[in-house]
Amino acid sequence: MIIKVFGKVNQKYIDNVLKKAGKLISVPKDLTIYFLETLSFCSYINLPRTMQNKVRQKCMTNISFSFIFKKRKIVVIHLEKNLEKNQDSLVGLLIHEIAHINQMEKGVYIKIYNDYYKVSQRNLIKIKKLKYNKKDLVNLFHSISITAVFALKDIYANNYLIEKGLVNHLLSYYKMEFNKKVCPKPFFYKNLKIAAKKDMSIVKDVVDFQLAILSATLPIHKTRKAKELINFIEKCYSINIQEVSEKMHELVNLYFKSFKNKDFNKMFFDCVFKEVYKLLK
Numbered sequence: 001m002i003i004k005v006f007g008k009v010n011q012k013y014i015d016n017v018l019k020k021a022g023k024l025i026s027v028p029k030d031l032t033i034y035f036l037e038t039l040s041f042c043s044y045i046n047l048p049r050t051m052q053n054k055v056r057q058k059c060m061t062n063i064s065f066s067f068i069f070k071k072r073k074i075v076v077i078h079l080e081k082n083l084e085k086n087q088d089s090l091v092g093l094l095i096h097e098i099a100h101i102n103q104m105e106k107g108v109y110i111k112i113y114n115d116y117y118k119v120s121q122r123n124l125i126k127i128k129k130l131k132y133n134k135k136d137l138v139n140l141f142h143s144i145s146i147t148a149v150f151a152l153k154d155i156y157a158n159n160y161l162i163e164k165g166l167v168n169h170l171l172s173y174y175k176m177e178f179n180k181k182v183c184p185k186p187f188f189y190k191n192l193k194i195a196a197k198k199d200m201s202i203v204k205d206v207v208d209f210q211l212a213i214l215s216a217t218l219p220i221h222k223t224r225k226a227k228e229l230i231n232f233i234e235k236c237y238s239i240n241i242q243e244v245s246e247k248m249h250e251l252v253n254l255y256f257k258s259f260k261n262k263d264f265n266k267m268f269f270d271c272v273f274k275e276v277y278k279l280l281k
């Protein structure tokens, strides 16, 4: 494991976090982990030129992420202020990112992309039939595709951690994650179609929001800790999470019924696009 720390970061704190994470999950020996104090250190990530720009761009979005490029396994952690104080959350974030690497190595994400391409065309054709500006529909379809792929990856990574019994660490990560997110304006589902006619980005916001909550809560649902996270998210968003899960009940049911099914990914994408279609129809 290679550790690269850039910025004013307490090295001892990082060492402790790594030690803790190493006890919880097996860390690939050839993994490089970057800890960055600020965005300005994104340019310190050294990669072949073909990959460099893409990774730096992603890094500038201030989101921690992980990827494998030609056998190089890399995790990038942005050390925001609240992570510098909350060791458990940082451990949770780190094992979440390492779980992503683990899932990539197993080929889980290749399968996600393949499954996406198997069903995307058919769903796009259906959505393009809606009575909206065609270009807007295509843009919406692509941006929701990206969110849905991310959500699915998170579901797999989190599921892996839950199966290892690491729910408490995952919880402290998500509590921090939802705490830092600005609570979105309340969604009025009944008026959604009227609003979407004027501004389709509302539909994107709604689906993004639903998928973000679901990718965090679904794998945890299997444990007794789900209530804790749900109460926390409810407080933050001052929404009734029940409403979200009712709107997305097909996805929730699908997860519980078919997560281990080989066609789960395809069913998941179909389900998301069906929801989008229903919102706009």
Ligand SMILES: [Zn+2]
Pocket: 096, 100, 153, 154, 157
């Ligand atoms: Zn993730």
